[in-house]
Amino acid sequence: MNRDPIRTAPYKGLSVQEVAARILHVLAGILTALIPFPRMTAVSETCFYGALLLVAWMTGRGFRFSLKSPLTAPFAVFAAWCSIGLWFALDRANSITDLYAHLIKYLALYYLWVNLFDSGKGLAVLSRIFIASAGVFSVAAVVSFYVFSGHPLRDRLGEPAVLGITSDYIGFFSLAAILLSPGLFLDKLHATGKALLAVCVLCIFAATILTQSRATLIAIMVSALVFLGTRKKAWIIPCLALYLMALLFTPLGDRFLLEQFKRNERIGLYWTTLEVIKSHPWTGIGYGMQIYGNEKLLDLNRYNARIPEPHRQQTPIRSPHSTFLDVTVRTGLIGLSLFLSVLAAYVRMGWNIIRNARDDSIRTWGLCLLAVFLSILVQGMFSDGMFGPQALSLYMNFAMMTILWRIHTAPKSGFED
Numbered sequence: 001m002n003r004d005p006i007r008t009a010p011y012k013g014l015s016v017q018e019v020a021a022r023i024l025h026v027l028a029g030i031l032t033a034l035i036p037f038p039r040m041t042a043v044s045e046t047c048f049y050g051a052l053l054l055v056a057w058m059t060g061r062g063f064r065f066s067l068k069s070p071l072t073a074p075f076a077v078f079a080a081w082c083s084i085g086l087w088f089a090l091d092r093a094n095s096i097t098d099l100y101a102h103l104i105k106y107l108a109l110y111y112l113w114v115n116l117f118d119s120g121k122g123l124a125v126l127s128r129i130f131i132a133s134a135g136v137f138s139v140a141a142v143v144s145f146y147v148f149s150g151h152p153l154r155d156r157l158g159e160p161a162v163l164g165i166t167s168d169y170i171g172f173f174s175l176a177a178i179l180l181s182p183g184l185f186l187d188k189l190h191a192t193g194k195a196l197l198a199v200c201v202l203c204i205f206a207a208t209i210l211t212q213s214r215a216t217l218i219a220i221m222v223s224a225l226v227f228l229g230t231r232k233k234a235w236i237i238p239c240l241a242l243y244l245m246a247l248l249f250t251p252l253g254d255r256f257l258l259e260q261f262k263r264n265e266r267i268g269l270y271w272t273t274l275e276v277i278k279s280h281p282w283t284g285i286g287y288g289m290q291i292y293g294n295e296k297l298l299d300l301n302r303y304n305a306r307i308p309e310p311h312r313q314q315t316p317i318r319s320p321h322s323t324f325l326d327v328t329v330r331t332g333l334i335g336l337s338l339f340l341s342v343l344a345a346y347v348r349m350g351w352n353i354i355r356n357a358r359d360d361s362i363r364t365w366g367l368c369l370l371a372v373f374l375s376i377l378v379q380g381m382f383s384d385g386m387f388g389p390q391a392l393s394l395y396m397n398f399a400m401m402t403i404l405w406r407i408h409t410a411p412k413s414g415f416e417d
Contacts, residue, residue: 027051036137039164078338089286113399134177135200138207157210171216172390219378223371268311275303284332293318323380
C-alpha cells in the first residue's frame with residue numbers, strides 16, 4: 001500500500017517533489033473543506049485543476065497514482081454506459097457537460113482522496129477537515145438564517161436557501177460529519193481536542209435538526225441502528241422508542257402527520273417520473289440534468305396528465321427529487337442496475353472490513369462509514385443526490401471506505417501505520 005506517495009533521497013531542505021506533494025495535500029484538503037459550500041465554485045475549480053496538474057507532473061517523478069479499489073470495475077462500467085447513453089440523449093451537449101461535471105470529476109476526486117490520504121492518519125485528517133467544515137457551515141448558516149435574516153426558530157433552516165443550499169440537502173453532509181465523529185473520539189486526541197470536537201458535533205447536530213427534513217430525521221434513526229445493532233443490541237428498542245417520542249411530542253412531529261404525507265407533492269412527482277421512465281426504459285433521456293425540466297425536449301405536462309387526477313401536479317416539478325429515480329430517468333434501467341452494482345460493491349467491501357477487522361479501530365471506522373453510507377442512501381430516496389454537496393459527500397464516503405479497505409488488506413499493518 002502506498003503510504004508515502006513521494007519518496008526522494010533525504011537531504012537538507014525540501015525537494016521540489018516534496019513541496020509539490022505538500023501543496024497537493026493542501027489542495028485536496030481545501031476541496032474537502034468546500035463540500036458544504038457550493039457557491040465557492042471559483043476556489044474549488046482552481047484547487048481541482050491545480051491538483052490535477054500537480055498529479056500529472058508528479059506521476060513522471062515517482063508519484064504512484066493507484067486505481068486499485070473494489071469500486072474501480074463497477075465505476076468503469078457505469079461510466080462507460082453513461083457515455084454510451086450520449087448517443088441516445090435528448091440533449092447531447094448538456095449530457096456531455098453534466099457527465100464530465102457530475103461523474104468524471106467526482107471520480108477524479110475519489111481517486112485523489114484515496115491516493116493522498118492512504119493511511120489511518122490520513123483518514124483521520126480527512127474526517128477532521130470535513131467535520132470542521134460542516135461545523136463552520138452550521139454556525140454560519142444558523143447565524144445567517146435566524147439572526148441576520150430574522151427568521152423565527154420554527155422556520156426550517158434552508159427554506160429559503162441559506163449559504164447556497166436548501167434544507168433537504170444540508171443533512172447529506174451534516175449527518176455524515178456527525179456519524180464520522182465516533183471514529184475520531186476513539187482516536188488519540190487530547191482532552192482539548194475532544195472538547196472542541198464535541199462542541200463542533202453539537203453545532204452540526206443543532207443545524208441538522210433545525211432543517212426539519214423528514215428524510216434526514218429518518219436517516220438519523222436508520223444510521224443509529226448500525227451502531228446499536230452491532231454493539232448494543234439491547235438498546236435498540238429503548239432508543240428507538242425515545243427517538244419516536246421526541247418526534248411525536250415536539251414540533252418536529254408535525255412533519256410526520258398523516259395529512260403532511262397525503263398532500264405531499266412528491267407522490268405526483270414520482271408518478272410523473274415513472275411515466276417518463278416508461279417512455280425511455282433502457283437508455284433514459286440522457287445524463288444531462290437540464291433535460292428533465294426542458295419543455296422543448298420533454299413535455300412533463302403530457303406525462304403528468306397520465307396519472308390519476310388526485311395526484312396530478314398543478315405545475316410539474318422539474319426534478320425527480322429522488323437519487324434512484326434520477327439515475328433511472330437519465331440512464332435507463334440498465335444504468336440503474338449498474339449504479340446499484342457500485343453500491344453493492346461498496347457494501348461488500350464494508351461488510352468484509354467490519355467482519356474481519358484486525359483491531360477495534362478498523363471495525364469502528366467501518367461502522368462509522370457504513371452508517372454514513374446508509375444515511376446518504378436514505379436521504380437520497382427523497383432528494384436529488386447526484387450533484388453538489390450531496391454527491392460529493394457520497395464520493396468522499398466511497399473514498400474513505402476504500403482507504404480503510406487498503407489499510408485492512410495491507411499485510412501486517414494496523415490502523416495507525
